[in-house]
Amino acid sequence: MNCSRTLTKLMQRPLLSNGLPLGIFSARKCSLLVYCKHVTTCVFLLCLIAAQSHAVQRPNVLMIVSEDNGPELGCYGDPYVHTPFLDKLAEEGVRFQNAYVPQAGCSQSRAALLTGLYPHQNGQIGLATWKFHMYREDAPNLVRSLKAAGYHTGMIGKLHVKPESAFPFDVHKIPSSNFKRKKLGDYAKYANEFFQQGDKPFFLSVNYPDAHRPFLDSVAGLPKHPLKAEDIKPLAYMGLDSSALRAETASYYNSMSRLDALIGQLLAALQRSGKAGNTLVIYLGDHGADLLRGKRTSYEGGVRIPLIVRWPGRILTQQVREELVSTLDLMPTILAAAKAEPIANLPGRSLLPLLRDEETQWRQYLYTEFHTHSAHNYYPQRTVRNARYKLVHNLMAGRENPGYDFTANHFIPELANELDSASPIVRAAYQLMKSPPKYELYDLQSDPYEFEDLSTVAEQSPVLDELKSKLDAWRHRTNDPLLNRDNLERLKEQIDASMVDGNPQKERVELTYEDYFFSNLQSKNNSETKK
Structure with missing residues (x-):
C-alpha cells in the first residue's frame, strides 16, 4: 500500500x-x-x-456569544425561527438540551463565563454599566490562563465586565455594545484578520449584539425574509397572546435570524482560514430573551440557554445531551482541551466526557441566582433544580419584586390589559412573580413554563425539603455572602441611596459591597437568613 x-x-x-x-x-x-x-x-x-x-492537542478556540436569547433555534425545535447555520453547527457537534447560565443578566453571565465562578463568588452581581464590579482585578480567569499557556487571545464585541483590565486580551475590536447594529459585517472581517495572526493557537470570543433590544426587524438586508406578527405566536412561557406580543416576538425572531446569518459569515471565515479542522467552536446565549418571564428572572425563560459545541474529529457529532450543564463548565472544558493549567476549586466541570460520550458520574443538581440588573430591580433569589423539579428561594419575600414593574413599564405597557383576558392559572403566575412567596416549587416535567407553584401542596413536601436542603448546602459551600441578612439589607440601602423620585440615578450609585460581604465570615452563620 x-x-x-x-x-x-x-x-x-x-x-x-x-x-x-x-x-x-x-x-x-x-x-x-x-x-x-x-x-x-x-x-x-x-x-x-x-x-x-x-x-490537535492544543486546539484553537472560537467562542461565539449572542445577546438576550434562549434556545429559540430551529435545532431546538422552534417552529418559526430560521437558523440554518446554527442548525448545521449542531449537526456537526453536540447540542445541550439543558444548559443554563448562573444569572440572567449580561455582565453577570459574562463574568461567570470568564472566571468560572458564580456572580456571588466573583462579585459581578449586576450590570457593569451601573458600577457593579468584580471583587478583585487579579482574580484568575480564562484569558489569563490561556495566555499563560501560550495562546493568542482576542475579543470582538463588548466585554461588559468591570474591571476590564482583569481580562488582558491581546486584541479587542468593536468594544461597544453596538445595539444600533452598525457595520455588522465587521465582526467576521475582524475575525478573519485575527485568524491569520501568527502560528500560536488562538482563543477568540465573538460577542454579537443580537438579539438584544431594540429588536430590529431588518438591518442591511438581514434577515432576508423578516417574519410578521401574523406569522408566529408568542413564546409559550409568557402564557399570553395578543397582536402586540406577536409583533414583539416576530421582531425577536428576526433578530435571531440575523444573528444566525452573521454567525454563518464568521464560520465561513474560519473555514477559509484553513484552521476550522483544529478549532473548538462553542456557541451560547448569555441568557434568555428580554420578554415577559425571561431576562432578569430566575425562570427557565431567563436562565436556560442554547449551547452547541463542535470540535472536528475530537468529539461526537449529531448528538443531543440531556444532562444539567452550566456555562460555569466552559472554563474547565476549554482549559482541559487546551491542556492549560487547571484552576483549583472551580464549581464547574469539564464537559469533555459528555462531548465524547465517556462514562462519567454527572451532577444531579444545578444552581442559579439573581441579585439585580441595573439599580432598578434588586430582588435576590437562589434556585436549584434536579431532573424534574425546580425550587426558587426569594430572599426578600414579603416585598414586591421591582423587576416586575420594570419590565412592564419599559417594554410591555399593555401587560395589565393582556392579563385581564388570560386564564386564571396564568394570572396567578404573574401575580406570584410580582409578589413572590419565600419559596416557589415547579414540576418542570408537567409544567415546563412554571405556571403552577407547588410549594404549598402537601404531597410535594418531601421534594420541597430535599431541594431546600440542597440549596442551603450549596450556599454554604460557595460562601454566599447573602446568607448574612445584614449584607442583604446593606446592599439594598446602597442601591436605594441612588434613588431620586423613585428612580435610580446612575451617577449617584456608590457600591462598596466588596468591603463588607466577607468581612465577618466567622460569625456569618449567626445572622443567617431564617429558614
Whole structure:
C-alpha cells in the first residue's frame, strides 16, 4: 500500500484522547510499518503523525456569544425561527438540551463565563454599566490562563465586565455594545484578520449584539425574509397572546435570524482560514430573551440557554445531551482541551466526557441566582433544580419584586390589559412573580413554563425539603455572602441611596459591597437568613 495514502487515511480517523488516530496500533502491531518498505520513510511518517497529534492537542478556540436569547433555534425545535447555520453547527457537534447560565443578566453571565465562578463568588452581581464590579482585578480567569499557556487571545464585541483590565486580551475590536447594529459585517472581517495572526493557537470570543433590544426587524438586508406578527405566536412561557406580543416576538425572531446569518459569515471565515479542522467552536446565549418571564428572572425563560459545541474529529457529532450543564463548565472544558493549567476549586466541570460520550458520574443538581440588573430591580433569589423539579428561594419575600414593574413599564405597557383576558392559572403566575412567596416549587416535567407553584401542596413536601436542603448546602459551600441578612439589607440601602423620585440615578450609585460581604465570615452563620 502507498505510504502517503495510508497516512492520509489515518489522519482522517477520529482521534484518541492521546491525540493519535484511532487504529494506528491495532491488534496487528505496527500495521503501518508492514505497509511501508523503508524504515526511514516510516519514521518520517510517524513523526508527521506525532507532530499533528501535538497540534490537535492544543486546539484553537472560537467562542461565539449572542445577546438576550434562549434556545429559540430551529435545532431546538422552534417552529418559526430560521437558523440554518446554527442548525448545521449542531449537526456537526453536540447540542445541550439543558444548559443554563448562573444569572440572567449580561455582565453577570459574562463574568461567570470568564472566571468560572458564580456572580456571588466573583462579585459581578449586576450590570457593569451601573458600577457593579468584580471583587478583585487579579482574580484568575480564562484569558489569563490561556495566555499563560501560550495562546493568542482576542475579543470582538463588548466585554461588559468591570474591571476590564482583569481580562488582558491581546486584541479587542468593536468594544461597544453596538445595539444600533452598525457595520455588522465587521465582526467576521475582524475575525478573519485575527485568524491569520501568527502560528500560536488562538482563543477568540465573538460577542454579537443580537438579539438584544431594540429588536430590529431588518438591518442591511438581514434577515432576508423578516417574519410578521401574523406569522408566529408568542413564546409559550409568557402564557399570553395578543397582536402586540406577536409583533414583539416576530421582531425577536428576526433578530435571531440575523444573528444566525452573521454567525454563518464568521464560520465561513474560519473555514477559509484553513484552521476550522483544529478549532473548538462553542456557541451560547448569555441568557434568555428580554420578554415577559425571561431576562432578569430566575425562570427557565431567563436562565436556560442554547449551547452547541463542535470540535472536528475530537468529539461526537449529531448528538443531543440531556444532562444539567452550566456555562460555569466552559472554563474547565476549554482549559482541559487546551491542556492549560487547571484552576483549583472551580464549581464547574469539564464537559469533555459528555462531548465524547465517556462514562462519567454527572451532577444531579444545578444552581442559579439573581441579585439585580441595573439599580432598578434588586430582588435576590437562589434556585436549584434536579431532573424534574425546580425550587426558587426569594430572599426578600414579603416585598414586591421591582423587576416586575420594570419590565412592564419599559417594554410591555399593555401587560395589565393582556392579563385581564388570560386564564386564571396564568394570572396567578404573574401575580406570584410580582409578589413572590419565600419559596416557589415547579414540576418542570408537567409544567415546563412554571405556571403552577407547588410549594404549598402537601404531597410535594418531601421534594420541597430535599431541594431546600440542597440549596442551603450549596450556599454554604460557595460562601454566599447573602446568607448574612445584614449584607442583604446593606446592599439594598446602597442601591436605594441612588434613588431620586423613585428612580435610580446612575451617577449617584456608590457600591462598596466588596468591603463588607466577607468581612465577618466567622460569625456569618449567626445572622443567617431564617429558614
